[in-house]
Amino acid sequence: MTPVSLTPVQILASLATAGLLLAILAGSIGCWSLWLGGRRLKSTATGPQATIGLIDVAMTIVVLFMLISLAVTSWRTIFNSAQREDIQVVRVSEQQPATGTETIDATEAASESSEAVNVAPAKKELTEKQFLFSGFAITTQLICVVLMTGFICARTGCSLKRLGWRSDQCVGDLLAGLQCFLMVTPPLFLFNAILVQFTEIPYEHPIQKMLEQYPWLLGVAFWQASIVAPISEEFAFRTLLVGWFESIHYSRNKFSAWMFGLQESKPSFITQEHIDGSSPTGAANPIAVHSNLELSPAVGPCAGEPLDPPAVFSASSAQESAASKPFVPPWWPAILSGVFFGLAHFSYGVSWVNLILFGIVLGRLYQIRQSLIPVILVHMLFNSLSIALFGLKILMPNTMPQ
Numbered sequence: 001m002t003p004v005s006l007t008p009v010q011i012l013a014s015l016a017t018a019g020l021l022l023a024i025l026a027g028s029i030g031c032w033s034l035w036l037g038g039r040r041l042k043s044t045a046t047g048p049q050a051t052i053g054l055i056d057v058a059m060t061i062v063v064l065f066m067l068i069s070l071a072v073t074s075w076r077t078i079f080n081s082a083q084r085e086d087i088q089v090v091r092v093s094e095q096q097p098a099t100g101t102e103t104i105d106a107t108e109a110a111s112e113s114s115e116a117v118n119v120a121p122a123k124k125e126l127t128e129k130q131f132l133f134s135g136f137a138i139t140t141q142l143i144c145v146v147l148m149t150g151f152i153c154a155r156t157g158c159s160l161k162r163l164g165w166r167s168d169q170c171v172g173d174l175l176a177g178l179q180c181f182l183m184v185t186p187p188l189f190l191f192n193a194i195l196v197q198f199t200e201i202p203y204e205h206p207i208q209k210m211l212e213q214y215p216w217l218l219g220v221a222f223w224q225a226s227i228v229a230p231i232s233e234e235f236a237f238r239t240l241l242v243g244w245f246e247s248i249h250y251s252r253n254k255f256s257a258w259m260f261g262l263q264e265s266k267p268s269f270i271t272q273e274h275i276d277g278s279s280p281t282g283a284a285n286p287i288a289v290h291s292n293l294e295l296s297p298a299v300g301p302c303a304g305e306p307l308d309p310p311a312v313f314s315a316s317s318a319q320e321s322a323a324s325k326p327f328v329p330p331w332w333p334a335i336l337s338g339v340f341f342g343l344a345h346f347s348y349g350v351s352w353v354n355l356i357l358f359g360i361v362l363g364r365l366y367q368i369r370q371s372l373i374p375v376i377l378v379h380m381l382f383n384s385l386s387i388a389l390f391g392l393k394i395l396m397p398n399t400m401p402q
Contacts, residue, residue, distance in 0.1 A: 052240055163372075185382060335363070
C-alpha cells in the first residue's frame with residue numbers, strides 16, 4: 001500500500017498517529033531532561049498506607065467471584081431466553097402447508113437453510129456474544145471496587161484518602177501522572193519491541209484478535225481496557241497489595257497487623273524512635289509517621305527496639321519532624337506488586353516482562369504520591385494508546401507491522 005492508494009480517512013489517521021507518537025517522544029525527552037536536571041516528582045507521602053490486611057485481599061476475591069457468578073447467571077438467562085424465542089420462530093416457519101414432493105423438498109431446503117443460518121454463523125455470533133459478555137462482566141469489577149472501598153472504610157474507620165481516593169492534590173497528581181506516562185511509555189515500547197525481536201514471540205492479546213474480526217466492537221474494547229481495567233487493577237494491585245505489603249513491613253511480624261492492617265486511632269502515639277530511626281538523637285533512615293496512625297512500640301515502622309520508656313510526642317511535633325525528614329516508603333511492596341501485575345498478564349506473549357517493569361513504576365508512583373489518581377491516569381493513557389494503535393492496524397492492515 002502506497003500513500004497514493006490511501007483513502008482520506010487513512011491519511012488523516014496516519015498523520016494523527018504520527019503526530020501523537022512524535023508528541024509523546026518529545027514530551028518524554030523533555031521530562032527526562034528535567035528529571036536528570038534535578039526536577040523530579042514531588043513526594044507527598046506522609047506515612048505508610050498500612051490500613052490493608054489479608055482479610056481485605058481475601059474478601060475482595062470472594063466478592064469479585066460472587067459478582068462474576070451473578071453476571072454469568074444473568075447473561076445465560078438472557079441468552080437462553082432469546083435462543084428459545086429463535087427456536088420457536090423456526091418451528092413455526094417449518095409448519096407451513098405443502099403437498100407431495102414439494103413438502104419433502106421444502107423441508108430439506110428449510111433444514112439446509114436453518115443449518116446455514118443457525119449453525120455456520122453460530123460460532124461468529126457466539127464469539128461476538130462472548131466478547132460483549134466480557135464487557136458486561138468486567139463492569140462487575142467496578143462494583144467490587146466500590147463495595148470493597150466501603151467495606152474497608154467501615155472496618156477500619158479510615159478515610160477514603162487513606163485508600164488512595166484523594167482530591168486534595170488533584171492537579172499535582174494529574175501532572176505527576178502525565179509526567180510519568182511520558183517518561184515510561186517510549187522506553188517500555190522500545191523494550192517490548194526488542195523482546196519480541198529477540199524471542200520471536202509476537203504480542204498477542206485477545207482484544208486485538210477480536211477487533212481484527214469485529215471492528216465495530218472497538219467501543220467495547222475501549223471500555224474494558226481504558227476505563228474499567230485501570231480503575232479496578234490499580235485498586236487491586238496498588239491500594240490492596242501495596243497497602244497490605246506495607247502493613248507486613250511495619251508490623252514487626254505481629255499477626256494481627258498481617259491480618260487486619262495497622263489500625264487508625266486518635267490521638268496518635270509516636271515515639272522518638274518512630275521519627276528518628278534507631279537512635280533517640282536523630283539517627284539515619286528518618287521517616288515521618290502518618291498523624292492518624294497508631295504505631296505503638298509493639299507495632300511500629302522501625303526494625304530496632306523501642307525506647308524504654310518511649311518518649312511520647314504530640315502530633316504537632318511529629319508534623320514538624322515530618323516536614324524536615326520526609327517519609328521514604330520501602331521499595332519491596334512496589335516491586336512485588338509489579339511482579340504480580342506482570343504475571344497477571346502472562347498469556348499476552350512476552351509483554352508480561354514489560355508489564356512487570358510498568359507495574360513497579362506504578363507501585364512506586366502510588367507510594368510517593370499516596371493517590372490512585374496518577375497511577376490510574378498513566379494506566380488509562382497507556383491502554384488508550386494501545387487501543388489506538390490496534391484501531392490503526394485495523395484501518396490500515398497492510399501498513400502496520402505484525
